[in-house]
Amino acid sequence: VGLGAHVTLLDSLDPRYGGNRFNLQGIEDRVRTVVGDVRVTHVLAPLVHDAEIVFHLAAQVSYSDSLAIPVEDYEVTAGSTLQILECCRAMTAKPLVVLASSRMVVGKVGPGPLTEEAPTNPLSLYGVHKLASEKYLSIYQHFFDMPTLALRITNPYGPRQQIHHSKYSLVGWFVRQAMEGRTIKVFGEGTQRRDYIFADDIGEAFLRCAAAPEAVGQVVNLGSGVATEFREMVTAVVEVVGTGRVEFVPWPENYERLETGDVTADTSRLHGLTGWQPGVDLRTGVARTAEYYRHHGEHYIR
Numbered sequence: 184v185g186l187g188a189h190v191t192l193l194d195s196l197d198p199r200y201g202g203n204r205f206n207l208q209g210i211e212d213r214v215r216t217v218v219g220d221v222r223v224t225h226v227l228a229p230l231v232h233d234a235e236i237v238f239h240l241a242a243q244v245s246y247s248d249s250l251a252i253p254v255e256d257y258e259v260t261a262g263s264t265l266q267i268l269e270c271c272r273a274m275t276a277k278p279l280v281v282l283a284s285s286r287m288v289v290g291k292v293g294p295g296p297l298t299e300e301a302p303t304n305p306l307s308l309y310g311v312h313k314l315a316s317e318k319y320l321s322i323y324q325h326f327f328d329m330p331t332l333a334l335r336i337t338n339p340y341g342p343r344q345q346i347h348h349s350k351y352s353l354v355g356w357f358v359r360q361a362m363e364g365r366t367i368k369v370f371g372e373g374t375q376r377r378d379y380i381f382a383d384d385i386g387e388a389f390l391r392c393a394a395a396p397e398a399v400g401q402v403v404n405l406g407s408g409v410a411t412e413f414r415e416m417v418t419a420v421v422e423v424v425g426t427g428r429v430e431f432v433p434w435p436e437n438y439e440r441l442e443t444g445d446v447t448a449d450t451s452r453l454h455g456l457t458g459w460q461p462g463v464d465l466r467t468g469v470a471r472t473a474e475y476y477r478h479h480g481e482h483y484i485r
């Protein structure tokens with residue numbers, strides 16, 4: 184919106200996820216908003232009709248829930264990608280389709296920074312369906328000459344994320360717990376390393392990639408490139424917020440089976456294509472997130 188684009192938003196506002204009208208505060212008059220389901224062709228088709236770029240972020244986002252609602256996960260996360268590609272294929276001037284993919288396509292991660300060439304053996308149906316989405320993009324690129332691009336996001340967080348449950352985007356959930364003076368439970372010793380990436384840095388990367396002709400056809404990692412132990416992140420949240428405490432508890436059985444091992448993204452491809460680099464470190468990002476919810480938290484608690 185800030186760049187002067189005509190933006191249309193399609194979101195189902197399904198209460199299980201993070202869609203929230205309050206997120207549009209200040210720009211509500213400058214975007215076209217449609218509340219609808221991305222899986223419904225007659226809703227989707229007219230919206231992509233005159234688009235130059237389609238950012239596809241709708242998904243069933245919880246990897247643990249993907250095992251509880253597999254068919255829905257397939258439809259919302261993978262089927263929607265195919266729907267979007269089909270709608271775009273019908274157009275004379277094909278828009279660029281940019282997919283929000285996930286590091287979960289990789290599964291168990293080997294030692295060292297995670298590159299885009301890492302073998303993909305997802306541990307959840309969510310990961311399988313994101314991987315299917317990436318493959319749909321590459322098929323449409325190859326056979327129909329459609330411009331596509333997938334960004335594999337690591338662990339995102341920041342202002343405006345959902346904080347009403349702990350199924351994904353845990354940094355925000357922990358910020359809420361700390362602000363409410365609660366005890367944050369960490370499974371095991373919390374030594375698993377993660378790559379936390381701030382929302383503004385993600386937005387910047389999406390925009391830069393969409394404007395970089397060389398990025399078309401690529402799968403690109405999107406993370407901070409910084410390895411942070413889980414317990415370090417939780418400690419940072421408690422310290423920055425100034426309330427709450429940490430408790431270490433045993434792993435629940437199912438979570439350990441989904442554990443991917445240490446993840447740090449190699450972001451050299453993203454940097455090489457766009458010059459992008461992360462601008463916000465974890466403590467600063469947590470402070471900005473906490474500040475946001477201090478002012479606007481009531482709009483995010485269900």
Ligand SMILES: NC(=O)c1ccc[n+]([C@@H]2O[C@H](COP(=O)([O-])OP(=O)(O)OC[C@H]3O[C@@H](n4cnc5c(N)ncnc54)[C@H](O)[C@@H]3O)[C@@H](O)[C@H]2O)c1
Pocket residue numbers: 193194195196197200201202203219220221222239240241242243244259283284285286335336337338339344345351352
């Ligand atoms: N949160 C993470 O840990 C993470 C990590 C990597 C990638 N991603 C991906 O980033 C994207 C954005 O996720 P987020 O973290 O901002 O979560 P989010 O819940 O804020 O965003 C997902 C959005 O999809 C919408 N949605 C769900 N089903 C829909 C449907 N059938 N039709 C239309 N809209 C629908 C939801 O209402 C919500 O606004 C997703 O594709 C997600 O898979 C998230």
